[in-house]
Amino acid sequence: MKRIDEENITREPYEKQLKIKDEVCKFVIEDAQYGYYDGRKEVLDKKIIDNMLSSVMKVLYNNSTKYNEMPSVVTISRNIESKTEEKKQLFEVIEPVERLDDVIMSIDIMNQIGLVLSAIQNRNLLVEKWGLSGFGLERRAIVLNFYGLAGTGKSLCAKAIANKLNKKLIQVNYSELESKYVGETPKNITNVFNEAKKSDAVIVFDEADSFLSKRLTNITQAADYGVNITRSVMLMELEKYEGVVIFTTNLITNYDAAFKRRLLASIKFDAPDEYAREKIWLLHTRKVPLGDIDAKQLASSFKGITGADIKDIVYYAALIALQNEKEQVDLVDIEKAYGYVVARYDAGVEKEQ
Structure with a gap:
């Protein structure tokens, strides 16, 4: 009978390549345990491990499709998180307070x-009486997409739409749903839709480009396989959900065609025009003592900036005025603050299209 040297057990990668018909997959267990049998180093419980990997291979093979191809590499590692650790709440259902009348847009x-609101509010009339369908007006999700520059009010507008529809809101950033463990991200997405159904909520997914880009066709590892699964689950949930879903993104160029076909509207949020800039300047300077300048002049003079930029400019200008012991903010302070804000993009904080 072989004896194991318990004092010299180590954790090292274990690799095995398996094949079913024409499909080949390499499995890598990152931290398999190795021990010494009578002075010879071997992976522990090798037969059990090989049986486990064979079972996984069969599951992958039986569930692969042209859209979710077999991975060429699967990496397996232990979940070292404490089982007693309380699970982080990934999202919450809120009552949105933002109003469309308060959102400054072009x-x-x-x-x-x-x-968009007319389509949603007249959904039954359009479909049942007028016989018009498409874009999710039938019994599936009404999907909107807001894209464009950061700081232009995409998420704020999404919240205001939920309020206008008298709905609750679930707002989720994709990075909060993404899990390093295979299979967990799709479960998190399904949980969001299940909760939205119970709460009759509008769902807002930020950073939508992270999981709605084109399908990966050159799959080289389990992570790539997981990306395709995640995207497929999202599209299936959209088919089943009958509420409103809003996606926001700074990047839209790589959206999957299957997702684009589901959109009722895709609205680009540009930097505000002069009309909107004047209103934004008025909003953020309503209590700030200004010198011989007004919002109309500021809107005309400072172009190509977002609402978030204007808010920051006013804040920096106020700090500059106080630093110079002045009782009001003048044009010189605004110009200097504008330079600080614009310099952020020159330093590598790019405005994404």
Whole structure:
């Protein structure tokens, strides 16, 4: 009978390549246990491990499709998180307080939002009486996409739409749903939709480009396989859900075509026009003592900036004025603050299209 040297057990990678018909997959257990049998180093419980990997191989093979291809490499590691650790709450259901009347947008965006709301509020009339369908007006999710520059009010507008529809809101950033453990991310997405059904909530997914980009066709590892599974689960949940789902993103170029076909509207949020900039300047300077300048002049003079930029400029200008022991903010302070804010992008904080 072989004897194991218990004092010299180590953890090292164990690799095994398996094949079913024409499909080949290499498995890597990152931290398999190795021991010494009578002075010879071997992986412990090798037969049990090989049986386990064979079972996994069969599951992958039986569930692979042209969209979710077999991975060429699967990496397995232990979950070292404490089992007693309380699970982090990934999302919450809230009552949105933002109002569309308070969201400052260009006239073009306002008109597009008005059309979207009309479609949602007249859903039954359009489908049942007028016989018009498509874009999710039937019994599946109404999907909207807001894209464009950061700081232009995409998420704020999404919250205001939920309020206008008298719905609750679930807002989720994709990075909060993503898990390093295979299979957990799709479960998290399904949980969001299940909770939204119970709460009759509008769902807002931020960073949508992270999981709605084009399908990976050159799958080289389990992580790539997981990305395709995640995307498939999202598309299936959209088919089953009958509420409103809003995706926001700074990047739209790589969206999957299957997702684009489900959109009722895709609205681009540009930097505000002069009309909107004036309103934003008024909003953020309403209590700030200004010198011989007004919001109309500021909107005309400072172009190509977002609402978030204007908020920051006012804040920095106020700090500059106080630093110089002044009782009001003048144009020189605004110009210097504008330089600080614009310099952020020159330093590598790019405005994404």
